[in-house]
Amino acid sequence: MEINFQKIEKKWQRHWEKYRVFRTKNFSKKPKFYVLDMFPYPSGEGLHVGHLKGYIATDIIARMKKMQGFEVLHPMGWDAFGLPAENYALQYKIHPEKAVKKNIKIYKNQLLKIGPSYDWSREINTTDPEYYKWTQWTFLELFKKGLVYISFEPAYWCPSCKTGLALEDLEGRNCERCGALIEKKPLRQLVIKITEYAQRLLNDLKDLDWEDSIIEMQKNWIGRSVGSLIKFEIQSIKSKTPGKSQKLFAEVFTTRLDTIFGCAYLVFAPEHKIISELKSQISNFTEVEKYIKTVKDKTDLQRETEKEKTGLKLKGIKAVNPFNGKEVPVFIADYVLPFYGAGAIMAVPCHDKRDFEFAQKYNLEIIEVIIPKNQKKISSSEELNKSESENLEKVFIKDGVLINSGQFTGLDSEKAREKMVQWLEKNKLGRKAVYYKIRDWVFARQRYWGEPIPLVFCAECKKQAESLKFKVQSSKLRFNKGELLNPGWIALPVEDLPLRLPKVRYYQPTDTGESPLAGIKKWVETKCPKCGGPAKRETNTMPQWAGSCWYYLAYIMRDNSKFKIQNSKLYRYWLPVDLYVGGAEHATRHLIYARFWHKFLYDLKLVSVKEQFKKFRHVGLVLAEDGKKMSKRWKNVINPDEIIKHYGADALRLAEMFMGPFSQEIPWQSKNLIGIKRFIERISNLKPKFQKNPKIENLLHQTIKKVTEDIDNFKFNTAISQLMIFLNGAEKEKQISQKQYLIFIKLLAPFTPHLCEEIWQNYRQQDRVPPSSPNFWLRQNLSDLDRNSLYSKLSKFRSKKKKFKSIFEEDWPQYNPKLIKKEKINLIIQINGRKRDIMEIDISTTEAEAKQLAQKKEKIKKLLIGKEIKKIIFVAGRLINFVI
C-alpha cells in the first residue's frame, strides 16, 4: 500500500471531527476516564518537540481507553494570562488580547497536526471573561472567608519584569522568568493564607498515585518541622527584675530540645520585636541600632555570599535557661531569619555547624551534650575548642545519648525530647510546636495582563469596619470576615462579575510598584457597593498561576456554552482526574496552588473529592541534539512542523515515544526517525493473505498483553519495541492472516492513528469486516434489558446516520492467557551458576525429568565427570543449576 501521509492525516483528522468521534458525553453509562494535560501557555515561541511529548502520551492513553470502552474526557485549553504574553505584546507592540489570540491560533494549528483526540467543544481560555469570572468568584470566596490579607512587608521585586513575585517564582536570587536579580521592595500586596492548609496539603499526599520525586519535592516545599518552643527568661544584668514587676520571656524554636543543656547563648533576628522592648536595658543600644541598619541595607545577595556570620552581643541583658537556670548571653545576628520559627534560636555550638562557627568567632563556651550511642569517652575542653574540621563528628552528630544534661543524662535523644517537652509543658515554660517552610501566597502582580481583583477600597467603610474592631456598635453595614480583617477593602457583589479588564492603549508596567491599571481614572474610580460612597478599585492583577488552579473543572462545567461553577453532579461524575501529565517544573507551584484551591472548593462543598489529580506523571524534557535545553537562544530548537512535513505526524508520535523512558530527560536524535520511517513502511507493506500461523498467534497474544500493560504503565518505548518484535516475527514467518494483521493494527492505532485508520478503513471496504459487538467493558456493566435496548439503538443509529465507524470505536484486543504460555521453553543449564548449555524442553517437564535430561547432555556429562554434585537448583521454566 502506498501511503501518502499528508493526505491521510488530513483526511482522517477531518473525519474524526466531522463524525465527532472524540466528543465526550456526560453521564454516559460507560466507566469514565479523565485524562488531562497541563494546558500550554501560548507564548510567541511556538511549540517544540518537547512540548508535544506529553500530549502524545496522553493521546495514546486516551485512544486506548476509548477502545477499551471508557467514556474518555480528554480536553485542551489555553493558559494565557501573565507576564510572558504581556511581554510578548509589549515587544511586538500589539495588545495582549490580540497577541494571545494570534498565539493560540499558532499553537492550536501546531497541535492539530499531531492528530490529537481532544474534544474541542470543551476548549477553554483563562483570559475569556466567562472563564475568569469564576477565578474572581473563588478569590472573593477566599476573601470572604478571611483567607486574604493586605500586607506591606517588603516583597520580592523583579526590576526587569517590574512586578512583585511570590517566593515560588524565584530561582535562587533571580527571577524565574527573566533571570534578573531580585530586589526587596516595600509593596502593598494581597496575600492568600495558603499556610493554613499546609498540614492538609501534606497529609493528603499519601493518597496520591504520584511519583516519589514529585511527592518529595512537595514535602520539602511545605517543609514541616516538629520541635519545641522554649521560654527563656530575659533579665537585666543590673537588677534581676528589669524595671517591671512582671518577668519578661522570649520564645525560641528548636527541633533539638535534647541539646538544650549545651545551649551557650541565644540569638534573635535583627528584626525581632523584643529588641525595641528591651531598649532601656540594652546598654549598647546605639550600636545595636547601627547593626540593624546595616542588615537592612544589605541586599539578599550580600547576605548570602557573606562567609562569616556577623552578630552583635546585646550588652546589659542575659537569658536564663529554664532547664538548669544557667545564664547565657544574648545576641542579634542576621543568620537568624525573622519569618521562620520564633525568629529566635538557642545556640548549641557543640552540635550545630553555624553555632560552632559563631561561638569560635565570639569565643563562647562549647559544651558537649550528645555522644554516639556506643561511645563512653567524653571530650576534654581542649578537644572541644579545636577547629571545626577536627570536631566534625561532634558538630554533625544527629541523635545519640545525652551527657551533662542533669536529670536527662543517659537518655536517648528521641526519648529525651519527649521527656523534656513534658517537663516544659508541666512547668509552663514551653510546648511542642510545628513550623512550616511554606509561605503565604503573594497573590498580586503590578501588571496589566491578569485577572482584575474584584475588590474596592472605600474610606467610609474603613471607618465603619475599624469601629467594629473596637466593638463600637455604630455601624449598620454588615461586613464579611475579609472586610473586617482588611478594613476599607470591600468585596464586589457576585452579580458584578466578571470584573472585566479595561481595554486600554497603554499598559506598560511602571517602576513605582503600582499597576498600570492605577492610571486609568475612569476604571479606578467607582462606587462602593456597600455604602454607595466613592471608592477605588484594586489595581493589582492576579498572578499567572490563578487561572490554572481550576481549569480541570472548567472543562467539566463546560457542559453548555456558559460556565457554572456550582456543577456538583457533573463533578461527581468526572472527578477526580484519573491521569494528569505535565512538566516537573510545576511540582512546587502549580501543583501546590491547584491542590490548595481545590481543597478550598472542597471546604465550600462544591467538589466532593479531596484531591483532584489522582495520578500524576511528569514528562521528561526533550533536550536538543547538543544535550542542552532547547531554546531559541541556543538556536537548537527542533520544530515538530518540519518533522511532520518530512516524515508525517505518525512518525513524529512514534519517535517521541520510542526515545526512552517517558519521565527521563533525553536528547533528541534526528537519526532515530530513520528507523521509525522504516517501521511504518514495513507495516503498510505487509500483505496479509496466509493462513493462521500458531507461532504468530502466540506472539500476537504476547504482544497484546505487553502493549496494553506498557501503555498503562507509561512504558511506551517498550510497547513500541514489542510491536516491532511482532512485525519482525510476522515478516520472518511470512505468514500472517488478515485477522491477525488487523489486531496488530488496532494495537498500533493509538501510536499511529492516521496510518491505522487508513489501513483499517481499507480492509473494511475490501472485505466487509463485520461490525464489532459492543465493547467488552460495556458488556460487563449492563443488565440484559439495557443491553438489548442498547443493541437496537446502536443498530438503528448505525444504519441510519452513521456511515463512518472509526477504528477508535472498535474494541481493544483481548489476549488469551492460554496462548501466551509457550509449550516449549529453553532451559538453561548452569554449573556453579555459570551457563554451560541450553536445552529445549516441554513446559510440563518435571524437576526430576529435567535433571536427568540435563545430565544426559554430552557437554554437561563431560563437565560433571569425577565431580560430586552437592546440590541441584531447579527454577521451573528458567534454569537448572548443578552445584559441584
Place this chain on the structure above:
RNA sequence: GCCGCGGUGGCGGAAUUGGCAUACGCGACGGACUUAAAAUCCGUUGGGGAUUAUCCCUGUGUGGGUUCAAGUCCCACCCGCGGCACCA
C-alpha cells in the same frame, strides 16, 4: 550542606523485580540488487583469547559483602542530574 533520582555496547535504551546481560532501534562492517549511488533486502556487531562451525575467559561507575546465582539485595566510596538551602 540536606533530600531525591540515576550511572548498562560507538549512541538512545531493554532486562518478567535475584535466574540466558545488552531486547528494540540507530550507527558501523560485510554481502545481494545496481553502470553507479541512494533506497531496499540478507548477514555480523561488548571486549579479549584460542586448538576459530565447536569452545574458554572477562564484562552493567569503583571497592568489598550476602547468595547455588547479583545490573538487580547489603556496606563503603566516586561521578552525573534534579530539587531545596543561613529553616533553628
